[in-house]
Each structure stands twice: as structure tokens, then as C-alpha cells.
Amino acid sequence: MHWKAIFFDLDGTLVETAPEIADAVNDTLRHFGWPTVAQSEVDRWIGHGTRELLIQALARVGARSVEEVRQGELLQEALPVFDQHYQQRCGTRSQLYPHVRDTLAQLREHDCRLAVVTNKEKRYTDTVLHTHQLADAFDLVVSGDTFPTKKPDPAGVLHGLQLWNVDKADALFVGDSSIDAATARQAGIAIWLLPYGYNMGQPVTACKPDRVIADFSEIC
Incomplete structure (x- = not known):
């Protein structure tokens, strides 16, 4: 294990969070008397942060374009309601993916620097x-x-x-999506992707990562 620094995505990489995110989205939609959305839809919308996810949901149930929602008053009404519901739901139905805790501990023993880089807002990340x-x-x-x-x-x-004064050649990004792949490439570091997360409904092989790993334990 030669990596000196490894950067991890959060949702769909370290933790399966989609069920509780869907709960919060549907709590919000019910608050306004709108139709709910399916778990599979929420899975496809994860990746750009909760604000963008909510925009997608509002566009879906309101038969509006994403740009209309982004610029309109509806989003400003819905955001604080979603925030309240997600704060309540956050951590209730999420779970670690297999081997995450043990693998992180092993990486620590190798004196590897570890980071989370996520588009989720800090209050939810924490x-x-x-x-x-x-x-x-x-x-x-x-x-x-x-x-x-x-x-x-x-x-x-x-x-x-x-x-950390780490060379790019000694760093790795581990994620689950095209967003993570693009991030790593723009940073000039290696990218490994896991196949079980949230990649907007597309296979991770389409992102042409340096490696696809079946589960977390393969990092070591």
C-alpha cells in the first residue's frame, strides 16, 4: 500500500445514505401536499448536494423544468422545510458499507492521510x-x-x-460516480470507483476509472 493520501466520497462510497435522503425528500413533498418520488429516482439525483437533489424532486412532481425551479420561489419555500426534515432523518436509516471501518483503521496503520470530500453540506456531513x-x-x-x-x-x-505536502502521484480518490472521477482527474490523482453507489443510473465503468474495486477491502 503505497498511497500517502486517500480522498473519499461520502454518500454511496463510505455510507449508504439514499434511504434516509428519500425519506426527507418525501417528508418535504408531503408537507406541501405534493406527490412523493421513488427511491430509485432519489438514487439517480444524489451527487451534487441536497439543494440540487431537491430541485430535481420539485421539477419532477411539479412538471416544471429544473431551471424554472432553480430560479423560482418554490425552491426558497421548500428548502427550510427540507432542511428541518433532513436534520431529523439524517443518520436514521444510513449504514456503513462492508469493510469500511476496518479498512480505514488499516490505512491509519500505514500512516496514510485520509480525507472526506463530499458535496453534502457540512451540517449533514457532520x-x-x-x-x-x-x-x-x-x-x-x-x-x-x-x-x-x-x-x-x-x-x-x-x-x-x-x-500534507503530498505529491499527486502518491494520492488516490475513492468514489462511486462520474463526479468523483472528474474531480480526481482535474486534481491529477488516481481514481478508483466502487460499483454499488450512486452514479446517476450509469455504470461506473463508463467513467473509465483507473480501477473498479468490488468492495472497500480492496483498497488495502
Whole structure:
């Protein structure tokens, strides 16, 4: 194991969070008397942060374009309601993927720097990490609102490399989506993808990662 730094996506990589995200979305839709959406739809919308996910849901149930929702008052009405419901749901039905905890501990023994780089907002990221007792497992946590930009912008990865003085050749990104692949490539580091997460309904092989790993244990 030669990596000196590994950056991990959160949703669909470390933790399966889609069920509780769908719960919060549907709680919000019911609050306004709107139709609910399917779990499979929510799975496809995960990746760009909860705001963008909510935009997709509102467009779906309201027969509006995504751009109409993004610019309209409906989103501003729904955001605080969603925030309340997701704060309540966050951590209730999510679970670690197999081998995550053991693998992170092994990487620590190899003196590897570990980071989370997610588009999920900090308040939700912190809740998920604390719920699953992962808060102390990482040297750095970059959420979707840590920097002015988020993935696929490589700012979070580049910040970690600079912070730890690690060469790009010694760093790896582990994720589950085309967003993660693009982030790693823009940062100039290797990308490995897991096939079981949330890649907008597309197979991860389409992203042409450096490697597809069947489960977390293959990182070591």
C-alpha cells in the first residue's frame, strides 16, 4: 500500500445514505401536499448536494423544468422545510458499507492521510460521520459548502495535498460516480470507483476509472 493520501466520497462510497435522503425528500413533498418520488429516482439525483437533489424532486412532481425551479420561489419555500426534515432523518436509516471501518483503521496503520470530500453540506456531513462514529477517522473533511466551489472542482483535493505536502502521484480518490472521477482527474490523482453507489443510473465503468474495486477491502 503505497498511497500517502486517500480522498473519499461520502454518500454511496463510505455510507449508504439514499434511504434516509428519500425519506426527507418525501417528508418535504408531503408537507406541501405534493406527490412523493421513488427511491430509485432519489438514487439517480444524489451527487451534487441536497439543494440540487431537491430541485430535481420539485421539477419532477411539479412538471416544471429544473431551471424554472432553480430560479423560482418554490425552491426558497421548500428548502427550510427540507432542511428541518433532513436534520431529523439524517443518520436514521444510513449504514456503513462492508469493510469500511476496518479498512480505514488499516490505512491509519500505514500512516496514510485520509480525507472526506463530499458535496453534502457540512451540517449533514457532520451528522452522518458522528452517527457512524467516523468523525475521528479522517484528517480532513471537505463538505459542499467548505469552499466556494464543490466537486467536480478539485479545490478540496488540492487543499489536502498542499496541507500534507503530498505529491499527486502518491494520492488516490475513492468514489462511486462520474463526479468523483472528474474531480480526481482535474486534481491529477488516481481514481478508483466502487460499483454499488450512486452514479446517476450509469455504470461506473463508463467513467473509465483507473480501477473498479468490488468492495472497500480492496483498497488495502
